Amino acid sequence: MVTSRVRRSMPDDDDPLTRAMAPPPDETPSDREARLQAEQEAKKRSDAIDEEINQQRLAEKKEQPPVKVLLLGQSESGKTTTIKNFQLISQPKAFRAELPLWRAIIQLNVTRSVRIILDAMSAAQATGSSTSLASASPLSDYSPTSRPSSPLYAPEPHKFPLTPELMKLKMRLSPLMQVEEALMRRLSPSSPPESPSTHLSPVTNLPHPHFQRTKEVSVYSSLGWKGAFVKLMAGITRNSMDSSQGIDFDDPSDPGVILHNCSEDMIKLWNDRDVRRLLEKQNLRLEDMSGFYLDSLERITARKYVPTNEDIVKARLKTIGVTEHRFILKAGNMLSRDWRVFDVGGARNLRGRRTFSAAWAPYFDDMSAIIFLAPLNCFDQTLAEDNTVNRLEDSILLWRSIVKHPLLKNTELILFLNKCDLLKAKLESGVQFAQWVVSYGDRPNDFESISGYMKKKFGMIHKQLSDHPRTFYCHFTSVTDLTSTFQILENVKDLIIRQSLNNSHLV
Numbered sequence: 001m002v003t004s005r006v007r008r009s010m011p012d013d014d015d016p017l018t019r020a021m022a023p024p025p026d027e028t029p030s031d032r033e034a035r036l037q038a039e040q041e042a043k044k045r046s047d048a049i050d051e052e053i054n055q056q057r058l059a060e061k062k063e064q065p066p067v068k069v070l071l072l073g074q075s076e077s078g079k080t081t082t083i084k085n086f087q088l089i090s091q092p093k094a095f096r097a098e099l100p101l102w103r104a105i106i107q108l109n110v111t112r113s114v115r116i117i118l119d120a121m122s123a124a125q126a127t128g129s130s131t132s133l134a135s136a137s138p139l140s141d142y143s144p145t146s147r148p149s150s151p152l153y154a155p156e157p158h159k160f161p162l163t164p165e166l167m168k169l170k171m172r173l174s175p176l177m178q179v180e181e182a183l184m185r186r187l188s189p190s191s192p193p194e195s196p197s198t199h200l201s202p203v204t205n206l207p208h209p210h211f212q213r214t215k216e217v218s219v220y221s222s223l224g225w226k227g228a229f230v231k232l233m234a235g236i237t238r239n240s241m242d243s244s245q246g247i248d249f250d251d252p253s254d255p256g257v258i259l260h261n262c263s264e265d266m267i268k269l270w271n272d273r274d275v276r277r278l279l280e281k282q283n284l285r286l287e288d289m290s291g292f293y294l295d296s297l298e299r300i301t302a303r304k305y306v307p308t309n310e311d312i313v314k315a316r317l318k319t320i321g322v323t324e325h326r327f328i329l330k331a332g333n334m335l336s337r338d339w340r341v342f343d344v345g346g347a348r349n350l351r352g353r354r355t356f357s358a359a360w361a362p363y364f365d366d367m368s369a370i371i372f373l374a375p376l377n378c379f380d381q382t383l384a385e386d387n388t389v390n391r392l393e394d395s396i397l398l399w400r401s402i403v404k405h406p407l408l409k410n411t412e413l414i415l416f417l418n419k420c421d422l423l424k425a426k427l428e429s430g431v432q433f434a435q436w437v438v439s440y441g442d443r444p445n446d447f448e449s450i451s452g453y454m455k456k457k458f459g460m461i462h463k464q465l466s467d468h469p470r471t472f473y474c475h476f477t478s479v480t481d482l483t484s485t486f487q488i489l490e491n492v493k494d495l496i497i498r499q500s501l502n503n504s505h506l507v
């Protein structure tokens with residue numbers, strides 16, 4: 001009664017449709033019963049139709065094989081970062097549910113960056129203890145004519161007198177190294193030593209043996225380590241826990257406490273002019289390295305720091321092995337489809353000059369598409385696995401082997417020329433592309449010319465080595481940029497679905 005009175009006073013009574021649907025004002029009780037019965041019948045029919053449509057959709061979906069996509073590219077090319085973009089599109093809630101985990105990884109990334117600086121300071125203090133690096137074997141197209149100052153050909157660490165103030169900073173920051181260990185324990189809570197779910201692996205793309213003890217965290221993706229971490233965190237339930245985020249800000253053993261206490265010193269260290277000069281002399285471009293957050297220290301070391309989606313996407317966790325990710329994705333106005341996206345670890349055991357890991361080939365068989373990531377900023381860097389191999393050259397060799405692989409002759413290849421943001425920053429800082437890629441000659445040292453040149457190189461290989469003519473799909477990407485990557489993945493989804501429909505009609 002109350003409801004109808006209220007509704008009568010609502011302005012939508014003026015709506016002609018509402019007036020037409022309203023029962024007649026002189027409706028008798030038997031008319032009303034008949035009307036309600038008719039409405040019930042109509043609803044039943046409508047529900048039955050909906051159910052039929054649903055069943056039809058399910059049946060159609062069952063008939064459709066899953067769309068399978070394999071992400072390939074050298075280590076640190078951005079494969080896992082691309083997966084995170086897929087997750088954000090299709091499972092944003094699940095993505096946020098892993099917040100505590102990513103917060104720990106980000107903290108670990110920060111401690112690693114600081115450790116690199118502290119190690120550089122120690123190396124600078126040491127006298128005469130350094131040995132020179134193995135030099136890269138010159139290659140006609142991707143090697144410098146003269147050896148510029150770069151990580152490939154790093155000089156001995158310079159003797160560098162540290163001011164008393166810097167010495168004090170260094171001492172005050174030493175607790176951070178324990179934080180690193182604590183975070184590692186947290187991230188590999190129950191793994192037996194012979195099959196670690198996360199482990200420290202040496203970072204070898206740093207320019208000098210002094211830095212070889214700097215570790216990078218990696219993950220054997222198949223071992224369910226995320227589950228173990230989340231369980232560990234769930235075991236720590238306190239009143240102080242922020243229930244919506246799953247982060248316990250008042251946990252005294254939270255590494256965030258020490259990070260917060262060291263915050264001011266870390267900021268001072270990173271902004272110190274002498275430290276910057278030292279890093280430059282040691283050819284250490286931390287901005288170019290994976291998991292770089294030093295420009296956001298104040299925010300990231302805040303006591304109540306909660307990572308943003310952008311922070312999570314930037315977090316660096318090296319992959320080992322192959323992980324299958326399942327998504328339900330919709331392309332355009334087509335029906336949703338099951339997608340299986342495979343993320344592989346790109347680091348290879350380079351014996352001799354092998355171009356790609358045999359470990360990837362078993363996944364080539366029935367892929368709908370391959371997304372191949374080639375970072376463009378890395379023309380002056382070497383592989384972490386082998387500091388005699390130029391990264392850009394390695395990407396090109398890898399691309400060649402994928403394009404001509406017989407099992408992939410009918411697979412769509414989609415090229416992401418990635419890390420465009422870092423390429424732009426590097427060129428703006430004055431690094432000369434032609435010093436590394438000799439064939440580039442005296443063309444302009446700007447992003448448009450260089451990216452266009454590289455697209456042509458990759459495109460030429462695609463044309464020459466494909467078994468039969470196929471379309472060259474290429475995107476310039478910065479996969480840490482969520483907005484542009486969202487658009488690109490929309491296009492890629494559309495393309496892959498259309499191609500897989502075409503192929504299934506051909507069969």
Ligand SMILES: Nc1nc2c(ncn2[C@@H]2O[C@H](COP(=O)(O)OP(=O)(O)OP(=O)(O)O)[C@@H](O)[C@H]2O)c(=O)[nH]1
Pocket residue numbers: 073074075076077078079080081082289290291292313314315316317318319320344345346347418419420421422477478479480481
């Ligand atoms: N600035 C910037 N950073 C990027 C971009 N793509 C990836 N990264 C960063 O580079 C690092 C390595 O990226 P990952 O996605 O872990 O690389 P991966 O190919 O999965 O590497 P592996 O697991 O070792 O095979 C991460 O810290 C990313 O945040 C990019 O386009 N721009």
Ligand SMILES: [Mg+2]
Pocket residue numbers: 079080081317318319343344345346
């Ligand atoms: Mg990875």
